[in-house]
Amino acid sequence: MTHDLETIAANAAAAAVPFAETPPRDRAAALVAVAAALEANADELVGIAMTETGLTEPRLRGELKRTAVQLRLFADTIVDGGYLDVRIDAADPDFVLGPRPDVRRYLVPVGPIVNFAASNFPFAFSVAGGDTAAALAAGCPVILKGHSGHPELSRRTAEVVAAALDTAGMPDGVFQLVTGQAEGVAILQDPRVKAGSFTGSINAGRLLADLAAARPAPIPFYGELGSVNPVFVTQGAIAERGAELAAGYVASVAGSAGQLCTKPGFVFVPSGHGLDDAIADAAAPVAPHRLLNPRIAAGYRARRDEILAAAGVRVVASGGIEIDGEEHGWATPTIVAVSLDDLIAGREALLDEAFGPLSVLVEHEPGTDLAALVPTLFEGNLTATVHAASGEADAALLALVRVLTEHAGRVLFGGWPTGVAVTPAMQHGGPWPATTNDSSTSVGTAAISRFLRPVAYQGASEQLLPAPLQTANPWGLPQSFSPAGESAHWGRPVAIG
Amino acid sequence: MTHDLETIAANAAAAAVPFAETPPRDRAAALVAVAAALEANADELVGIAMTETGLTEPRLRGELKRTAVQLRLFADTIVDGGYLDVRIDAADPDFVLGPRPDVRRYLVPVGPIVNFAASNFPFAFSVAGGDTAAALAAGCPVILKGHSGHPELSRRTAEVVAAALDTAGMPDGVFQLVTGQAEGVAILQDPRVKAGSFTGSINAGRLLADLAAARPAPIPFYGELGSVNPVFVTQGAIAERGAELAAGYVASVAGSAGQLCTKPGFVFVPSGHGLDDAIADAAAPVAPHRLLNPRIAAGYRARRDEILAAAGVRVVASGGIEIDGEEHGWATPTIVAVSLDDLIAGREALLDEAFGPLSVLVEHEPGTDLAALVPTLFEGNLTATVHAASGEADAALLALVRVLTEHAGRVLFGGWPTGVAVTPAMQHGGPWPATTNDSSTSVGTAAISRFLRPVAYQGASEQLLPAPLQTANPWGLPQSFSPAGESAHWGRPVAIG
Numbered sequence: 002m003t004h005d006l007e008t009i010a011a012n013a014a015a016a017a018v019p020f021a022e023t024p025p026r027d028r029a030a031a032l033v034a035v036a037a038a039l040e041a042n043a044d045e046l047v048g049i050a051m052t053e054t055g056l057t058e059p060r061l062r063g064e065l066k067r068t069a070v071q072l073r074l075f076a077d078t079i080v081d082g083g084y085l086d087v088r089i090d091a092a093d094p095d096f097v098l099g100p101r102p103d104v105r106r107y108l109v110p111v112g113p114i115v116n117f118a119a120s121n122f123p124f125a126f127s128v129a130g131g132d133t134a135a136a137l138a139a140g141c142p143v144i145l146k147g148h149s150g151h152p153e154l155s156r157r158t159a160e161v162v163a164a165a166l167d168t169a170g171m172p173d174g175v176f177q178l179v180t181g182q183a184e185g186v187a188i189l190q191d192p193r194v195k196a197g198s199f200t201g202s203i204n205a206g207r208l209l210a211d212l213a214a215a216r217p218a219p220i221p222f223y224g225e226l227g228s229v230n231p232v233f234v235t236q237g238a239i240a241e242r243g244a245e246l247a248a249g250y251v252a253s254v255a256g257s258a259g260q261l262c263t264k265p266g267f268v269f270v271p272s273g274h275g276l277d278d279a280i281a282d283a284a285a286p287v288a289p290h291r292l293l294n295p296r297i298a299a300g301y302r303a304r305r306d307e308i309l310a311a312a313g314v315r316v317v318a319s320g321g322i323e324i325d326g327e328e329h330g331w332a333t334p335t336i337v338a339v340s341l342d343d344l345i346a347g348r349e350a351l352l353d354e355a356f357g358p359l360s361v362l363v364e365h366e367p368g369t370d371l372a373a374l375v376p377t378l379f380e381g382n383l384t385a386t387v388h389a390a391s392g393e394a395d396a397a398l399l400a401l402v403r404v405l406t407e408h409a410g411r412v413l414f415g416g417w418p419t420g421v422a423v424t425p426a427m428q429h430g431g432p433w434p435a436t437t438n439d440s441s442t443s444v445g446t447a448a449i450s451r452f453l454r455p456v457a458y459q460g461a462s463e464q465l466l467p468a469p470l471q472t473a474n475p476w477g478l479p480q481s482f483s484p485a486g487e488s489a490h491w492g493r494p495v496a497i498g
Numbered sequence: 499m500t501h502d503l504e505t506i507a508a509n510a511a512a513a514a515v516p517f518a519e520t521p522p523r524d525r526a527a528a529l530v531a532v533a534a535a536l537e538a539n540a541d542e543l544v545g546i547a548m549t550e551t552g553l554t555e556p557r558l559r560g561e562l563k564r565t566a567v568q569l570r571l572f573a574d575t576i577v578d579g580g581y582l583d584v585r586i587d588a589a590d591p592d593f594v595l596g597p598r599p600d601v602r603r604y605l606v607p608v609g610p611i612v613n614f615a616a617s618n619f620p621f622a623f624s625v626a627g628g629d630t631a632a633a634l635a636a637g638c639p640v641i642l643k644g645h646s647g648h649p650e651l652s653r654r655t656a657e658v659v660a661a662a663l664d665t666a667g668m669p670d671g672v673f674q675l676v677t678g679q680a681e682g683v684a685i686l687q688d689p690r691v692k693a694g695s696f697t698g699s700i701n702a703g704r705l706l707a708d709l710a711a712a713r714p715a716p717i718p719f720y721g722e723l724g725s726v727n728p729v730f731v732t733q734g735a736i737a738e739r740g741a742e743l744a745a746g747y748v749a750s751v752a753g754s755a756g757q758l759c760t761k762p763g764f765v766f767v768p769s770g771h772g773l774d775d776a777i778a779d780a781a782a783p784v785a786p787h788r789l790l791n792p793r794i795a796a797g798y799r800a801r802r803d804e805i806l807a808a809a810g811v812r813v814v815a816s817g818g819i820e821i822d823g824e825e826h827g828w829a830t831p832t833i834v835a836v837s838l839d840d841l842i843a844g845r846e847a848l849l850d851e852a853f854g855p856l857s858v859l860v861e862h863e864p865g866t867d868l869a870a871l872v873p874t875l876f877e878g879n880l881t882a883t884v885h886a887a888s889g890e891a892d893a894a895l896l897a898l899v900r901v902l903t904e905h906a907g908r909v910l911f912g913g914w915p916t917g918v919a920v921t922p923a924m925q926h927g928g929p930w931p932a933t934t935n936d937s938s939t940s941v942g943t944a945a946i947s948r949f950l951r952p953v954a955y956q957g958a959s960e961q962l963l964p965a966p967l968q969t970a971n972p973w974g975l976p977q978s979f980s981p982a983g984e985s986a987h988w989g990r991p992v993a994i995g
Contacts, residue, residue, distance in 0.1 A: 394962055460911040
């Protein structure tokens with residue numbers, strides 16, 4: 002480890018205790034200050050982001066706003082305090098297994114975390130994005146591994162974040178930036194780092210997850226990797242709103258040039274759906290959109306060629322990609338169709354994710370058992386979507402929905418999976434390879450719990466208890482209380498015989 | 499994989515969906531039925547356990563009762579339904595980032611799990627123990643890897659559990675037993691298995707955790723491994739209740755021949771504590787107790803010899819171990835003392851766990867900075883204990899407590915760490931190597947969440963929603979509701995400036 006990384010790890014470790022001990026209201030005010038600072042610097046930051054990523058100004062302004070809103074939501078969440086899961090068992094001389102002591106449990110920050118930023122969301126999944134907001138909300142110092150795709154934006158955003166945290170009185174070392182692949186790998190393995198988070202490719206995510214698991218002291222690693230987000234459209238939905246579906250589909254594939262983890266990669270439709278013209282018409286006016294960087298452009302061009310060359314593939318909207326003088330790729334949406342049989346026969350070429358504005362219509366015959374099909378085609382996904390007619394709820398559809406919940410973290414009815422609301426109930430995660438750890442989410446307030454661990458105090462006097470566990474409850478948090486005497490009744494509400 | 503294991507994995511996978519769909523009240527009644535069946539067969543089961551483990555009848559009867567109580571507590575927990583963490587975001591046309599759909603999130607069972615039983619708790623951490631109860635409560639089929647230390651008890655308990663679940667109407671395949679190391683390793687790697695749990699040694703636990711992480715699709719693995727449970731006694735506590743402390747200490751070390759994961763392995767006392775005679779007197783009348791099996795006896799004898807031979811070790815209560823004609827070891831408690839300096843100098847020989855009735859008094863000079871010392875001696879532990887005088891709460895003590903919460907999952911004040919209450923607030927886990935995964939507990943109702951994963955439904959009609967997410971709320975569960983309109987106010991309660 003270089004001297005710089007040693008300093009960074011030491012700084013983060015030194016910040017861990019004072020940061021963990023900040024009252025939630027102060028930490029929340031610091032999050033709000035970061036949100037305000039991002040907005041105050043929006044013109045400059047969005048300008049750098051446009052140059053470095055090729056994403057559009059409206060998209061980037063919206064993403065910056067989302068990033069600020071996320072920080073404010075998390076501020077409210079920690080002030081509310083329910084996320085600490087405070088549980089208090091009263092001492093109980095009549096406990097069914099013998100006298101039991103007073104036991105009080107809550108969640109504490111795990112310590113310094115390293116967050117690997119993504120390329121495709123330069124605000125919302127990067128320096129000041131969801132993982133950073135969740136870790137800071139939890140009370141964990143953040144070491145941010147900047148993405149090489151937007152280095153200047155990473156540097157400036159980190160300055161803005163660190164300055165806002167400093168002004169708000171947070172400890173030194175609570176937010177630091179590192180850059181470089183080797184540096185990221187080294188810091189993940191530092192014993193002072195207690196958890197990792199990541200958004201990116203399956204290959205990179207798996208590599209890092211394996212390193213985290215192989216440490217002398219393993220740590221949790223929350224990686225969001227690959228997802229193809231299958232969509233299932235019934236004949237009834239097409240009859241009811243075919244043109245609207247075609248337009249929504251193209252918009253979801255074309256937005257941000259398809260460089261979204263929730264882009265609908267496969268759309269299952271009944272043969273004879275008749276949507277080709279509406280899809281082609283919706284795609285035709287879409288202007289070329291620059292891909293994030295030359296590496297992604299080259300990868301997308303090769304993947305697109307591979308799909309177009311696969312047996313049985315029919316072009317519905319051709320689209321294309323042009324490489325400019327700086328090796329940047331400019332893409333328009335490509336929609337192809339393939340029969341279910343050809344998809345199955347050509348699965349090696351067809352089933353992997355295409356990162357860019359390409360999607361595959363899969364045409365199946367009436368009566369196809371889609372519920373049985375799903376496990377044979379897909380592992381885990383972030384999302385799965387069903388478009389049915391209003392009121393449609395036959396046994397086949399219910400069986401399909403049931404199977405989709407086993408293979409995805411979020412199942413949508415109507416709408417399209419791109420555009421993830423930042424809310425208390427949002428779930429952004431899913432079975433492998435959508436994520437390395439399916440027990441959590443990287444969007445929404447439940448994301449905070451990834452960076453917490455439980456600690457119980459047994460038999461402690463009020464003066465030795467931390468504020469959340471005190472009977473006086475000075476922060477006014479929700480406390481779940483188990484009174485003495487109740488153990489005699491356990492099991493009775495559901496007693497048998 | 500042999501034919502038998504293939505059948506077992508297939509059975510568990512087939513049971514997963516129908517078991518997940520059992521209403522909580524039915525699943526709770528099944529847990530209560532298992533509890534009743536264990537109690538109805540207590541005489542036979544305790545008899546087998548005495549022969550196979552050498553543990554005493556009172557201990558085993560108490561442990562069986564605890565196991566039954568645990569099942570009843572979990573039954574109540576799933577009927578209450580709070581463990582499902584139901585969150586409902588209302589659709590919101592005025593959402594700050596643009597109209598948001600209705601999103602509803604809850605936790606669903608992960609699918610079949612494999613649970614590796616421990617040797618030292620033939621009921622509470624074995625076939626029908628905490629991990630089994632938690633997984634069944636969650637709605638996950640259980641494949642139980644029986645421990646070779648009590649094969650007949652494992653077989654009979656599994657019969658009792660499976661029969662009770664069957665009579666209660668649970669699906670076939672919901673509980674199955676496998677035996678053999680190679681078989682356990684194979685089933686953990688079967689793609690149909692979705693999580694693992696384990697209680698045992700650091701070596702075996704790390705091996706299995708590594709296998710779980712290295713699968714093509716990694717799965718969570720919850721292993722409880724090694725812990726030495728340091729105790730810190732102040733001069734004030736000794737002055738107040740020295741004799742009581744000596745007696746409590748010996749009882750905690752001697753119980754179940756020290757073969758408990760929470761046995762106090764190191765007790766830090768001020769030099770000149772004067773407790774030697776009281777400890778020796780308390781240890782003298784303890785009768786020899788059989789160790790669990792010949793392998794543990796041989797390991798304990800070697801470990802004890804190593805500690806007795808280390809430089810600076812003084813015997814306070816000699817104890818011993820005799821090997822009988824069947825290679826079983828019969829042990830009495832050994833308490834030794836060593837200066838802090840000698841502990842540090844001899845850390846290679848002294849600091850590892852001694853699995854059996856041996857504990858080390860560590861004598862330190864007045865003014866020793868214990869808070870600074872802890873991180874240099876210990877990684878993670880299940881517990882840490884403080885004995886102080888009533889009202890004692892000086893800065894040094896507060897600093898020590900603060901550090902202990904970073905190194906242990908449960909911090910006790912007074913009392914001894916053995917004897918873990920099964921309650922909502924209990925925490926039985928801790929930083930590596932106490933557990934492989936510090937985000938959870940293996941005792942208490944929070945243990946259920948290890949076997950759940952979140953799923954969100956977006957824009958679903960009432961008829962397509964599972965019962966817990968329906969507005970009608972047919973099971974009467976707690977539902978956390980986020981109304982429309984509130985996003986405009988996020989961050990305001992803690993606004994700055």
